[in-house]
Amino acid sequence: EVQLVESGGGLVQPGGSLRLSCAASGFTFSSYWMHWVRQAPGKGLVWVSRINSDGSSTSYADSVKGRFTISRDNAKNTLYLQMNSLRAEDTAVYYCAREEPVADAFDIWGQGTMVTVSS
Amino acid sequence: SYELTQPPSVSVSPGQTASITCSGDKLGDKYACWYQQKPGQSPVLVIYQDSKRPSGIPERFSGSNSGNTATLTISGTQAMDEADYYCQAWDSTPVVFGGGTKLTVL
Numbered sequence: 021e022v023q024l025v026e027s028g029g030g031l032v033q034p035g036g037s038l039r040l041s042c043a044a045s046g047f048t049f050s051s052y053w054m055h056w057v058r059q060a061p062g063k064g065l066v067w068v069s070r071i072n073s074d075g076s077s078t079s080y081a082d083s084v085k086g087r088f089t090i091s092r093d094n095a096k097n098t099l100y101l102q103m104n105s106l107r108a109e110d111t112a113v114y115y116c117a118r119e120e121p122v123a124d125a126f127d128i129w130g131q132g133t134m135v136t137v138s139s
Numbered sequence: 140s141y142e143l144t145q146p147p148s149v150s151v152s153p154g155q156t157a158s159i160t161c162s163g164d165k166l167g168d169k170y171a172c173w174y175q176q177k178p179g180q181s182p183v184l185v186i187y188q189d190s191k192r193p194s195g196i197p198e199r200f201s202g203s204n205s206g207n208t209a210t211l212t213i214s215g216t217q218a219m220d221e222a223d224y225y226c227q228a229w230d231s232t233p234v235v236f237g238g239g240t241k242l243t244v245l
Contacts, residue, residue: 082140125184
C-alpha cells in the first residue's frame with residue numbers, strides 16, 4: 021500500500037525548534053518530488069516547501085524561508101522538515117504530500133501531524 | 140504573488156449539480172486540480188490537469204478550466220460529497236491553493 025506517515029509534531033514554545041518526519045512506503049520514494057503543506061486550525065491549505073527527488077533543489081514559501089529546512093534521506097525513505105524560530109502563526113497540521121509528475125498534482129497525502137506553538 | 144479565489148461556501152440539494160469556481164489571472168493557461176477534504180481527514184485528489192479523474196473517483200466529479208476560471212462540477216450530488224474543496228495550480232511560487240469552498244448538501 022502506498023503510504024505517507026508523518027510524525028514529530030507537538031507543543032513547542034515560541035522561538036523553539038521541531039523536526040517533522042514523513043515515512044514513505046509502497047512506492048519508489050527516490051523517484052518523486054515531495055512537499056510539505058500546512059493547515060492552521062479552521063483554515064485552508066497552504067504550501068510550505070518542496071524538495072526534488074535527489075534532494076539537490078528546494079523551495080520555500082516566503083513565510084518560512086530562512087527558518088524551515090526541508091530534506092530527505094532516500095536510503096531511509098523519509099522526508100524531513102526542520103522548523104526553527106517557531107512562531108504562533110506556524111501552529112497547524114503539517115501534511116507531507118507526493119507530487120505525481122504525470123498528474124501535476126499531489127496524489128498521495130499523509131495523515132498529518134499537529135504542531136502547536138504556544139507558551 | 141499569484142492568487143486563487145474560491146467562494147467560501149456553496150449549497151446544493153441532493154441529486155442536483157454543484158459547481159465550485161476557482162478564479163485566477165490567466166488560470167486557463169495553467170493546469171488546475173481539485174482536492175476534497177472531509178472533517179478530520181487529509182485532502183484527496185479528485186481532479187487533476189483540469190478535467191482528469193484519478194482512479195477511484197466517481198464519474199459525477201468533473202472539471203474544466205478556461206480563461207480566468209476553473210470549475211469543479213459534481214453531478215447528482217450525494218450527501219457523502221459534503222466537504223471542503225480546494226483548487227490548486229502551479230506558479231513561480233511554485234504551488235498555490237485557493238482558500239477553499241465548503242460544500243453543503245442540504
